[in-house]
Amino acid sequence: xxxxxxxxxxxxxxxxxxxxxxxxxxxxxxxxxxxxxxxxxxxxxxxxxxxxxxxxxxxxxxxxxxxxxxxxxxxxxxxxxxxxxxxxxxxxxxxxxxxxxxxxxxxxxxxxxxxxxxxxxxxxxxxxxxxxxxxxxxxxxxxxxxxxxxxxxxxxxxxxxxxxxxxxxxxxxxxxxxxxxxxxxxxxxxxxxxxxxxxxxxxxxxxxxxxxxxxxxxxxxxxxxxxxxxxxxxxxxxxxxxxxxxxxxxxxxxxxxxxxxxxxxxxxxxxxxxxxxxxxxxxxxxx
Amino acid sequence: xxxxxxxxxxxxxxxxxxxxxxxxxxxxxxxxxxxxxxxxxxxxxxxxxxxxxxxxxxxxxxxxxxxxxxxxxxxxxxxxxxxxxx
Numbered sequence: 474x475x476x477x478x479x480x481x482x483x484x485x486x487x488x489x490x491x492x493x494x495x496x497x498x499x500x501x502x503x504x505x506x507x508x509x510x511x512x513x514x515x516x517x518x519x520x521x522x523x524x525x526x527x528x529x530x531x532x533x534x535x536x537x538x539x540x541x542x543x544x545x546x547x548x549x550x551x552x553x554x555x556x557x558x559x560x561x562x563x564x565x566x567x568x569x570x571x572x573x574x575x576x577x578x579x580x581x582x583x584x585x586x587x588x589x590x591x592x593x594x595x596x597x598x599x600x601x602x603x604x605x606x607x608x609x610x611x612x613x614x615x616x617x618x619x620x621x622x623x624x625x626x627x628x629x630x631x632x633x634x635x636x637x638x639x640x641x642x643x644x645x646x647x648x649x650x651x652x653x654x655x656x657x658x659x660x661x662x663x664x665x666x667x668x669x670x671x672x673x674x675x676x677x678x679x680x681x682x683x684x685x686x687x688x689x690x691x692x693x694x695x696x697x698x699x700x701x702x703x704x705x706x707x708x709x710x711x712x713x714x715x716x717x718x719x720x721x722x723x724x725x726x727x728x729x730x731x732x733x734x735x736x737x738x739x740x741x742x743x744x745x746x747x748x749x750x751x752x753x754x755x756x757x758x759x760x
Numbered sequence: 761x762x763x764x765x766x767x768x769x770x771x772x773x774x775x776x777x778x779x780x781x782x783x784x785x786x787x788x789x790x791x792x793x794x795x796x797x798x799x800x801x802x803x804x805x806x807x808x809x810x811x812x813x814x815x816x817x818x819x820x821x822x823x824x825x826x827x828x829x830x831x832x833x834x835x836x837x838x839x840x841x842x843x844x845x846x
Contacts, residue, residue: 474768482776489783496790503797510804517811524817528824535828542835548845 540568550577558583 543552549571557564557579567575685691 475764475771478768478771478776481772482779485776485780485783489780489787492787493783493790496787496794500790500793500797503794503801506801507797507804510801510808513808514804514811517808517814521814521817524821528817528821531821531824531828535831538828538832538835542839545844546838546842551845 537570540570544568544571544574549574550580551582553577554580554582557581 543555547555552568553564553574556568558581564577564579565575567573567577
């Protein structure tokens with residue numbers, strides 16, 4: 474009986490101990506795999522810190538540059554307005570290098586600048602919409618990218634652009650002489666006016682009869698043998714608002730002024746007009 | 761002789777069950793660790809595989825540096841062609 478009991482106990486010990494040993498060996502194998510993988514993680518992530526620090530350093534430099542440039546060019550208030558216009562709510566966080574920017578009340582600058590301008594600013598100079606602009610990319614255009622936007626702000630006394638175009642010089646001393654075919658009265662549409670008014674204005678700029686089609690300012694060999702009127706006889710517009718006569722037309726008549734009723738010297742009150750040179754009325758038989 | 765029989769009965773009825781109970785507890789504990797170790801090994805392997813993209817950070821680093829240089833050049837040009845705020 475005792476032998477049987479001992480044998481049973483030994484068998485139980487053998488079974489359970491062998492099973493436990495097998496389980497611990499599998500655990501050891503699993504831990505070895507885990508340790509190897511963790512070691513790889515440590516090796517692979519070792520250089521990450523330095524690389525990420527360098528990336529962050531460069532990005533910080535970029536942020537400093539853009540924030541500084543934006544504030545320098547637009548001013549702190551307008552800069553915050555531009556930021557708010559591009560990314561609503563971002564102005565509340567302020568600019569990193571300008572702690573006071575968080576207290577700035579951003580102007581509603583997106584209502585001043587056109588949506589296209591904001592889109593260009595958001596997308597950058599390579600934006601397709603900028604490339605498609607007939608005037609070229611706005612952000613590369615000095616006048617289109619800066620001057621037009623600044624002119625949106627009215628000034629009490631217009632001071633920009635600093636070099637306003639000079640008043641036109643007319644007459645024979647004018648720096649630009651227009652051939653007769655380009656002007657028979659009024660003004661010749663310049664490039665800006667033609668662009669504003671459309672294709673018909675460009676046609677008008679070509680004149681009544683272009684020189685290449687035999688207009689009055691065409692070369693002599695293209696004209697007839699005896700043109701009745703030369704360019705000298707056709708004359709040219711004065712390009713001036715000054716009256717052609719000494720007395721001119723009475724400006725008091727306004728837009729309804731007429732040379733036959735408002736022209737001539739002022740007649741004293743009570744005096745009858747001198748009609749001695751007036752033509753005789755038609756005879757009855759002639760009527 | 762009677763004491764031997766009493767001892768044998770106690771050995772079979774008391775000691776053997778206690779021994780079996782304790783050994784079974786150790787075995788169950790060891791077996792319960794196996795799945796956890798397996799999951800740890802799988803997670804560590806997956807994490808290590810995810811970090812295979814770490815060398816791409818070197819490319820990112822170079823691109824960021826180039827981009828910032830371009831932005832700096834672009835900003836410098838803007839600084840020249842656009843007037844400062846008044």
